[in-house]
Amino acid sequence: MNEVTTIDRTQREYSDAVKKALARAPQLFINGEWVDSSGDETIDVEDPSSGAIISKFVEATDKDIDRAVAAAKAAFEDGRWRNLPPVAREKIMHRLADLIEANADEFAELEAIDVGKPKGMAAAVDVPGAAAHFRYMAGWAGKIGGETQAPYSMPGGMMFAYTVKEPVGVCAQIVPWNFPLLMACLKIAPVLASGCTTVLKPAEQTSLTALRLADLVAEAGVPAGVVNIVTGYGHTAGDRMVKHPDVDKVAFTGSTEIGKLINRNATDTLKHVTLELGGKSPVVVMPDVDVAETAPGVAGAIFFNSGQVCVAGSRLYAHKSVFDKVVEGMAETAPFWAPRPSLDPEAHMGPLVSKEQHDRVMGYIEAGKRDGASVLMGGDAPSDAGYYVNPTILTDVNPQMSVVREEIFGPVVVAQRFEDLNDVVREANDTQYGLAAGVWTKDASAAHQIASKLQAGTVWVNCHAMIDPALPFGGYKESGVGHEQGRLGLEAYLETKTVMMKL
Ligand code: NAI
Ligand code: MG
Numbered sequence: 001m002n003e004v005t006t007i008d009r010t011q012r013e014y015s016d017a018v019k020k021a022l023a024r025a026p027q028l029f030i031n032g033e034w035v036d037s038s039g040d041e042t043i044d045v046e047d048p049s050s051g052a053i054i055s056k057f058v059e060a061t062d063k064d065i066d067r068a069v070a071a072a073k074a075a076f077e078d079g080r081w082r083n084l085p086p087v088a089r090e091k092i093m094h095r096l097a098d099l100i101e102a103n104a105d106e107f108a109e110l111e112a113i114d115v116g117k118p119k120g121m122a123a124a125v126d127v128p129g130a131a132a133h134f135r136y137m138a139g140w141a142g143k144i145g146g147e148t149q150a151p152y153s154m155p156g157g158m159m160f161a162y163t164v165k166e167p168v169g170v171c172a173q174i175v176p177w178n179f180p181l182l183m184a185c186l187k188i189a190p191v192l193a194s195g196c197t198t199v200l201k202p203a204e205q206t207s208l209t210a211l212r213l214a215d216l217v218a219e220a221g222v223p224a225g226v227v228n229i230v231t232g233y234g235h236t237a238g239d240r241m242v243k244h245p246d247v248d249k250v251a252f253t254g255s256t257e258i259g260k261l262i263n264r265n266a267t268d269t270l271k272h273v274t275l276e277l278g279g280k281s282p283v284v285v286m287p288d289v290d291v292a293e294t295a296p297g298v299a300g301a302i303f304f305n306s307g308q309v310c311v312a313g314s315r316l317y318a319h320k321s322v323f324d325k326v327v328e329g330m331a332e333t334a335p336f337w338a339p340r341p342s343l344d345p346e347a348h349m350g351p352l353v354s355k356e357q358h359d360r361v362m363g364y365i366e367a368g369k370r371d372g373a374s375v376l377m378g379g380d381a382p383s384d385a386g387y388y389v390n391p392t393i394l395t396d397v398n399p400q401m402s403v404v405r406e407e408i409f410g411p412v413v414v415a416q417r418f419e420d421l422n423d424v425v426r427e428a429n430d431t432q433y434g435l436a437a438g439v440w441t442k443d444a445s446a447a448h449q450i451a452s453k454l455q456a457g458t459v460w461v462n463c464h465a466m467i468d469p470a471l472p473f474g475g476y477k478e479s480g481v482g483h484e485q486g487r488l489g490l491e492a493y494l495e496t497k498t499v500m501m502k503l
Pocket of ligand 2: 234258
């Protein structure tokens with residue numbers, strides 16, 4: 001960790017485009033327009049690389065949420081979006097993707113100063129991913145259909161029966177702070193493809209890119225009221241959205257704790273619910289691996305986005321014959337991952353998103369040490385200003401420790417040895433979560449066998465956190481309900497209607 005002391009952690013100057021975005025008056029995007037809140041409370045925007053307050057946005061009131069839901073309801077009911085020819089919806093979605101790409105640099109910088117993620121990472125992952133979700137889902141707009149089906153218990157020719165797929169209706173979509181633009185686009189894309197309408201709320205820590213996206217939604221030609229973007233706190237604005245009687249579907253990404261609460265709150269009105277929740281994803285390293293390739297790969301599995309990733313490979317299980325070499329190889333990546341300000345062009349890892357998250361992660365590291373874990377790398381915070389935590393590897397851990405059981409959501413991996421394959425599969429599955437898992441091996445047979453035994457919605461072999469709009473993403477166990485992305489992700493926004501006509 002020798003370089004770390006020499007890093008200049010002063011945040012770089014913002015571009016003019018970003019300064020302009022930060023100078024905007026706090027407003028909400030409702031019914032295709034920027035409108036003032038009914039109240040005058042605001043929430044501060046903080047740059048986690050410095051801790052500086054750089055802007056503010058609206059803390060939406062109940063009245064604001066009601067107004068946004070009413071706009072989404074009116075837009076759904078009069079068919080201004082769902083009754084457009086699918087080719088028109090598809091074109092508008094591609095236009096929105098084009099606009100995101102045309103503003104890629106500004107989006108990457110806004111994301112960097114809001115979340116703390118390196119601008120280069122946002123430019124390589126978040127922004128192109130956001131556009132890709134619209135492009136992929138745009139293709140579905142014209143490919144939604146039901147089927148004709150002859151009844152089973154009735155004579156042929158007596159009945160003409162068919163199914164049609166219809167948009168579910170008004171959606172309430174709530175996203176977290178780790179990939180704000182990407183998550184917003186991942187949520188809005190199936191809304192647009194299916195013909196639904198939505199009220200979307202970004203996280204209170206990171207609302208800048210969702211607000212900027214609203215400009216482009218209007219510019220792309222999405223009709224007023226189809227996509228409404230409101231800002232505010234979860235327990236107030238988010239709660240109002242979830243309980244609102246005119247909302248038909250709730251889509252949430254965030255913590256398992258809040259996901260359970262939202263599921264309960266959506267029950268009274270029996271809304272459709274999809275939940276993408278937390279994880280504590282295991283990564284199994286088999287004895288046959290090439291350590292020189294695997295060690296940086298499993299380091300990236302946890303340190304990417306400062307470990308603030310629902311699928312982060314936070315529990316490493318390396319075979320005892322390669323364990324020492326793998327963790328040494330991971331430790332050698334420390335200079336690469338050394339946290340830097342998000343606008344430092346050399347940054348691969350930034351600070352954590354907030355002081356709250358910083359203190360939470362440091363609290364877990366302290367708890368791990370108290371419980372007897374050894375710190376092989378990191379374990380400390382390198383700077384007083386900004387919310388930096390050094391990439392951390394903990395060894396000598398056991399399955400009872402909180403660092404092994406709970407989602408830390410920071411750059412902290414717990415590394416354990418295994419000897420027997422059955423034991424490691426059992427340990428890997430010994431968790432409330434089931435979001436994702438990784439296996440590293442050259443043995444294709446072993447890879448498939450282990451993949452079949454891991455209780456996880458996604459299993460990666462010799463890679464990690466590879467997400468693609470065409471491939472369904474969802475959690476087993478307490479990691480989620482339903483799927484996003486792919487055909488399944490579209491279907492979560494569709495109802496099926498059966499029509500039977502006596503001939
Ligand atoms: P959170 O789950 O409380 O927040 C996520 C989103 O839900 C935000 O937009 C928030 O405003 C909204 N929300 C919160 N309470 C709500 C409610 N009662 N009704 C409706 N919406 C509500 O996550 P938070 O507090 O930001 O982070 C706490 C921990 O959660 C993290 O340390 C991490 O472990 C985990 N987390 C996991 C994520 C994942 O993708 N798996 C994403 C974010 C957080
Ligand atoms: Mg919370």
